[in-house]
Amino acid sequence: MTAGSTVEAVKTALKTQAVETPSWAYGNSGTRFKVFAQPGVPRTPREKLDDAARVHEHTGVAPSVALHIPWDRVDDYAALAAYAKERGLRLGAINSNVFQDDDYKLGSVTNPDPAVRRKALAHLLECVDIMDATGSRDLKLWFSDGTNYPGQDDIRDRQDRLAEALSAVYERLGDGQRMLLEYKLFEPAFYTMDVPDWGTAYAHCLRLGEKAQVVVDTGHHAPGTNIEFIVAFLLREGKLGGFDFNSRFYADDDLMVGSADPFQLFRIMYEVVRGGGYSPDVAFMLDQCHNLEPKIPAIIRSVMNVQEATAKALLVDRPSLAAAQSAGDVLGANAVLMDAYNTDVRPLLAEVRTEMGVAADPMAAYRESGWAQRIVDERVGGEQAGWGA
Amino acid sequence: MTAGSTVEAVKTALKTQAVETPSWAYGNSGTRFKVFAQPGVPRTPREKLDDAARVHEHTGVAPSVALHIPWDRVDDYAALAAYAKERGLRLGAINSNVFQDDDYKLGSVTNPDPAVRRKALAHLLECVDIMDATGSRDLKLWFSDGTNYPGQDDIRDRQDRLAEALSAVYERLGDGQRMLLEYKLFEPAFYTMDVPDWGTAYAHCLRLGEKAQVVVDTGHHAPGTNIEFIVAFLLREGKLGGFDFNSRFYADDDLMVGSADPFQLFRIMYEVVRGGGYSPDVAFMLDQCHNLEPKIPAIIRSVMNVQEATAKALLVDRPSLAAAQSAGDVLGANAVLMDAYNTDVRPLLAEVRTEMGVAADPMAAYRESGWAQRIVDERVGGEQAGWGA
Amino acid sequence: MTAGSTVEAVKTALKTQAVETPSWAYGNSGTRFKVFAQPGVPRTPREKLDDAARVHEHTGVAPSVALHIPWDRVDDYAALAAYAKERGLRLGAINSNVFQDDDYKLGSVTNPDPAVRRKALAHLLECVDIMDATGSRDLKLWFSDGTNYPGQDDIRDRQDRLAEALSAVYERLGDGQRMLLEYKLFEPAFYTMDVPDWGTAYAHCLRLGEKAQVVVDTGHHAPGTNIEFIVAFLLREGKLGGFDFNSRFYADDDLMVGSADPFQLFRIMYEVVRGGGYSPDVAFMLDQCHNLEPKIPAIIRSVMNVQEATAKALLVDRPSLAAAQSAGDVLGANAVLMDAYNTDVRPLLAEVRTEMGVAADPMAAYRESGWAQRIVDERVGGEQAGWGA
């Protein structure tokens, strides 16, 4: 167990946490079978910020919002940033989208057609322009590029094309700007993805330099992959740039983080803490789809789930753990970890919230705020935000 | 190797093969990220039949077309059946759709709301009405029903509701009509599917009676599942009603059958042949998405892939195999099977086709037919068929 | 939350729990690469019972011990039962072993050689004789039978042979005796197992009759399988006979139950409770390997893990859950379940134990008992128990 002074340190650490929410999670999403629209969903980037402001108001730890271009394209990004600021928010990572134009059917930056590659690269560079305007630090790059059938394209040529595009974007990055490269096992490509695993992302980032970092999407791995190992390894290499949090039972199901395997989330957070990743250098971002459940409370719940896992990770009695590990005490070492995991940290987090001046129970506070009904009433007409697939 | 007289028997068997193509595979499809529309795609059920007629013309073994309701809803199904007949086709299985109405967000026949369940059941019964009009034998039931989060609904209550609906549909079936129940591990539900595996489908079909049969979709299993075992087992139980053929590397990727693991397809076809399933009682149907490749030639290729696997399965020297098996000769028995698999059956199939009066090379014949260009030129305007997600 | 009276009911229920420990878990085990022997490991069935008695003494809920024949073969089973009784234990399920004789290389009851099949069947019938002598209720049947290569043997013939053997054993069962049929995806057979999944076990048990029940080994599924669904389904069908508890990250790793995915264990236990399976009709058994960690405390920890998951499952506020489910409140229903899971039940279990007259902290009690040192000192010479592979 942890002494009182340590609990204070844990509370202090928890108060500094920041979980970035994604603008697209406030809009409609679904599967290839059906998108079930929800009433009250935002129609504009500003309305997404309005919703995100409620999440931050009730949790106190969701101060920034990731944008997705072109879904959040506006004429004046500085104005959008100012709008965010008025609501207590800031604009976070810029997410590129090179998968929804008809030209990208066979790939974007890895397309066999050089004209398509140029177009994709231009979009990526535009995203850096937007970062300049919004003051965002991170450019998050996810490529849907890949192939569906053996032989469809040359695996290695595509790596050459990918390297070339990444290099051009890297050169364009300004001071204090970073590139976060995401990997994904499959979907939408069903035979090869061009960045299928952490090793591929790592190798590219290593060649590019310090501003290129790997981002771990918790839903993007093969069955059985030990994600916390990857986290520990990347932190050791200085190459972990951040997380896209979500959870899954099967594939990239994009369920609420912590809802499928809360113990795994705890183990990941423990490696973050142990490896020095509980710092601004490692971005905590959500990347989820709320296909069935109402979006704002789902996001609040997700932020709380990250907090709970973090609290447990911070509560691990590391001296006792190290002692048991070094003594080869398998059961003892495991017990130290499990003791933290089995702790009910909800009372501690209620205290933290109260001390931060936010509601002890964010879900109840949102429910009582009337916001859910208000947006249903007010957001009538127009076109709801969605993925535009 | 197989003696000459046996080769004749194999050729005779191959000439009787029938692979049903799905109307929806002629329309647009994609992933949740993007549907890439293709020029020339049909806009109506009749245009789908026009395309299917080309597949049958060039292969000689694709005489029927599965319909999907409501995607293929028409006012006069008898007229549609006549239209098919004029083109040398017949209408095949009727596929129900209880997943694209907003009411079905939390399920159709397993929905906690009885009003939604009644609506879903009414649709299923309408499908049997359509079968009466089209003369279709098979009603194919796939339910997207399930839950995304633990606790979302009661697993067992949903089974009770499912059983009730299935029973009502079963009672409605006429003489010579069957119900084929499909199972799927996940998607679109991400925590539980209400019919996730063959055991669940089997147990329901067993209680219903002889007209209820299990359909095996080759893409709907957990990683590592031995599909040919399931095929052999269901045939032994008299409960294999048919196949939805496709292939996959990861999840339910709906690639062309035989494109991801042709050896697996051969093993499946071997169990079909060995278990007495190479008969009209077991329906061979395609259920695929051609997201990137042109649809008609992809379907021709898929039909050919099924033929090649079937030819190899028929060529297995079963007396030699049985002798090696019974002698416990592991390598010898495996070698007998592999000898058939390693045979290049394309010349044999070219002969079969020539003897059937169709093109020896269906892909070339389609390419030379000019149909691909003609539909691009003629099918201008209107709304292309698709999943309507 | 749960009212005080409910907590009393939960405590009462917890006091009735019984978790059977397996005799072989007290012996040495390992992987194909190495078995690391541990000092103090039992050399005889009686010494295994001595160790099991410590587990029961410290937990109060491990009153029976499963035997494995021939690993636990003795001349006088009645005497062994009496020895157990003197230590506060009883003999539990009899586990057959038809996988370690050279004759079983290509299978036991499914072997192509009828002489081998007769030998295997004789062993199974001998196990029922032993049940008569020990007073055991359950015969647990796990077959390593299967094939390593496609074509090696005929899948369907093997089912016929399996059915024949099961039928002969079933006929031999006396009043109050049951047959529990276990399934396993793979290992030691690497292409097909003859009972690979719950559907296969279920179909055989259904034909046999009421005394044949399925046993769910939590480690024996394909990746992604929803085990709690299977539990719920089998309970609905009246076909769940019991559990072999353990946990795994990858394959059949046989780690301590609850150590890899405690949330999954909770969900399983919830379905047990909800489906009426928290009763003597459903046997809770451990089936684990303690390759690295000391065996007795690992088993104590495992029993405690089952208790904790059970306590949480019993604490679920089922009226609130049903209300949220029936209202289609996805987040609300999930929250009810998670509220129970997130509860720290260790204080409650400490109370339960104190009221039962056992140590509040079984791990500490064992540590302080001196038993670990005593067996190292006393069990010198002889041959340690193990799998005998």
Next chain:
Amino acid sequence: MTAGSTVEAVKTALKTQAVETPSWAYGNSGTRFKVFAQPGVPRTPREKLDDAARVHEHTGVAPSVALHIPWDRVDDYAALAAYAKERGLRLGAINSNVFQDDDYKLGSVTNPDPAVRRKALAHLLECVDIMDATGSRDLKLWFSDGTNYPGQDDIRDRQDRLAEALSAVYERLGDGQRMLLEYKLFEPAFYTMDVPDWGTAYAHCLRLGEKAQVVVDTGHHAPGTNIEFIVAFLLREGKLGGFDFNSRFYADDDLMVGSADPFQLFRIMYEVVRGGGYSPDVAFMLDQCHNLEPKIPAIIRSVMNVQEATAKALLVDRPSLAAAQSAGDVLGANAVLMDAYNTDVRPLLAEVRTEMGVAADPMAAYRESGWAQRIVDERVGGEQAGWGA
């Protein structure tokens, strides 16, 4: 299709192929459940070489034999090398073994105990000494190191220890010597392996330098992993040192290469050829267990399977493939690849063998040689080689 001159080039290439067979595959192996001993199995390294000589005699492409230390420890390695040479063989890669000593229970080079780490390192350095004596080029390093339970040891500390040991071994390598680092997802460690994936192996090799290369064991990946992508990527990075060939349906089943998914083997070999890996720099090694089937013919079959996949890969019409790929012709490009795969290359390989002066049908030649019976008759008494687990 491929013109005549190209076929000659393919034949020429096939004649240069070399597949190394592993000494341990000639000995007994099994699962944790049972090792089924086979009559005639070698008792000494020399007898293993005798058997390997038969494989080379009948195939002509298996000229070297990998050793495993300590399983193949002898007093005089130069004499063993001479013995091999007399039989037309040479000694190949040296495989270290730091997993079968009781000290390695919690790891070898990553063990928390520095004394154990020193012992493990000493063994690795001894293996380089042996390489000096045998003239072997490659040191193959596979570490069973890892943990079974979360918290058991510190993931990152173990990486530090691993890096330290690898560095010490690397420094010891002489001119023309290489270190091949193998990765494996799981087993025998069941929570973390210290080198679980290609990314980890790659990162370590990159830091070490040019003599450190990654070895791809085809059975060591998570379900769904695209192995040919890894092959293509490592070749692009100049970091593919070789293969451990085998195949699997589930986990690391160590079945005969090409027996589970011959199409995958072909795709892998295609990437080898395309990426310039069909050269002496990439070692082709078998690493299999013949648990049920007789060992020598199983190894002959395996060598033939590699040859067949290689022949098909060499037959791919690369100009046509490149043209279709660059035109974005998905079906056309796939068809070019499949045309090669669907070719029956057995007649071509029979020609190649005849021209090489070996039997056209190696399996038949071995069967007729009488060797199988001879070793059963002659190898009486003594202790059969095995894993010694």
